Amino acid sequence: MIPRGKIDIAYTDIFAGIYYCIADFFKVGRDQKKSENKHEFSCLSVRTGFDLVLSALNFPAGSEILVTDINIPDMFNIIAAHQLIAVPLRVNRQSLNINVQQLAEAITPNTKAILVTHLFGGIMDTDEIIAIAKNNNLTLIEDCAQAYVGDVYKGNSQSDVVMFSFGLIKTNTSLTGAFLRINNDTVYHDVIELSLDYPVQSRIIFFKKLWKVVFMKLLTTKVIYTLFYKICVKKGKDIDQVLSGFTRGFPGQNIIQKIRYRPCVPNLNLLARRLKNFKSDAIDKRKKFATDILKDVLADMQIGNLNKRHSYWVLPIQVNDPDKLINHLRSNGFDATQKASSLIKLASGMIDKNDLLLDNLVYLPMYVNMKNSDRVKLAGLLKDSIML
Numbered sequence: 001m002i003p004r005g006k007i008d009i010a011y012t013d014i015f016a017g018i019y020y021c022i023a024d025f026f027k028v029g030r031d032q033k034k035s036e037n038k039h040e041f042s043c044l045s046v047r048t049g050f051d052l053v054l055s056a057l058n059f060p061a062g063s064e065i066l067v068t069d070i071n072i073p074d075m076f077n078i079i080a081a082h083q084l085i086a087v088p089l090r091v092n093r094q095s096l097n098i099n100v101q102q103l104a105e106a107i108t109p110n111t112k113a114i115l116v117t118h119l120f121g122g123i124m125d126t127d128e129i130i131a132i133a134k135n136n137n138l139t140l141i142e143d144c145a146q147a148y149v150g151d152v153y154k155g156n157s158q159s160d161v162v163m164f165s166f167g168l169i170k171t172n173t174s175l176t177g178a179f180l181r182i183n184n185d186t187v188y189h190d191v192i193e194l195s196l197d198y199p200v201q202s203r204i205i206f207f208k209k210l211w212k213v214v215f216m217k218l219l220t221t222k223v224i225y226t227l228f229y230k231i232c233v234k235k236g237k238d239i240d241q242v243l244s245g246f247t248r249g250f251p252g253q254n255i256i257q258k259i260r261y262r263p264c265v266p267n268l269n270l271l272a273r274r275l276k277n278f279k280s281d282a283i284d285k286r287k288k289f290a291t292d293i294l295k296d297v298l299a300d301m302q303i304g305n306l307n308k309r310h311s312y313w314v315l316p317i318q319v320n321d322p323d324k325l326i327n328h329l330r331s332n333g334f335d336a337t338q339k340a341s342s343l344i345k346l347a348s349g350m351i352d353k354n355d356l357l358l359d360n361l362v363y364l365p366m367y368v369n370m371k372n373s374d375r376v377k378l379a380g381l382l383k384d385s386i387m388l
Helices: 011-025 046-057 073-081 100-106 127-135 185-195 203-219 222-234 239-247 255-259 265-277 281-294 322-331 372-385
Strands: 040-043 064-068 085-089 111-117 139-143 161-165 178-182 316-318 361-363
Touching: 011 203, 011 265, 040 046, 040 185, 040 265, 046 073, 046 139, 046 161, 046 178, 046 185, 046 255, 064 073, 073 085, 073 111, 073 255, 085 100, 100 127, 111 127, 127 139, 178 185, 203 222, 203 239, 203 265, 222 239, 281 372, 322 361, 322 372
Parallel strands: 064 085, 064 111, 111 139, 139 161
Antiparallel strands: 040 178, 161 178, 316 361
16 A cells, blocks of 8 residues: 655654754753844744734734635634634635635725635745735735745745744654744744743653654555555554544644644754755655646646646545545555545635535645556556546
């Protein structure tokens, strides 16, 4: 069974993280250096950064934030925790952009900000959104948690806040951690001051997570994963639930309480190492893989096929019968799923035929080390499935 993906970190980086934990315990080595750019800020997660930014902005209760209508539940819960109202904007499934006309029409005197979320590795066109935000004195926040591509895209330079995630299943992961660029001096300094009141994440928790990732990388080797999959099936376990238990960043309730921590020094050191050593050829390999797999898939089934800067963090397609396709692929040795992500969609009233929906998505294995023969086989299974 070919796994649905692999944790994007090398063993050398994992063991560097383990060394940082040991060095920090004995107080040897150097602490992580602060960024020389006064607008850059590292924190525990994008959730943490977003929560801090909203605290710094301190919008009146009942204010509205226009949001991409698809995101993880925690982001919407954070908005609600600040007594703000999320107003959803629909996403086009082919371009992965929001409709700027709908955006403009949704603005009211109560609107204070726009949260733009780049989905699935696609990078949204933001120039027109920036113009609308500036004309209406709105704060623009870019959520790039699924769209890290190194220096290729650092966010729109005119955005007020740009957020990148390096959580467990993200590109160039540091297991936990996020990186923000805040282009507003007042907001930046307020975020720093607010964060200093947070306790520091336990180094022991981070140390345990590093060893957990060693296990997860071993698990996603083809032979071991095949055995693991067969055991789950034999015991009647839901493979999606088992895997989500490994990868969920902040499980359970009380999200605000869980995210209000500063990352420990070993976490910051590993994040700095990952940022410094990232090579964009990893993104090129993903694009080549996606091209190989999707070559015979109808354009109408592809998600983001018109997005000119798609980096394919995940590889979803839209089908009429997701369960049938998943069973077909799994029976042929490819672990596809509907649950590669915890994304939800806010109800936004009228639905257009080109809107991005989640119910009929199937996430194909994003396994870039897949052999050419397996790529050909998977592409052929998808071509056949169109006729099923």
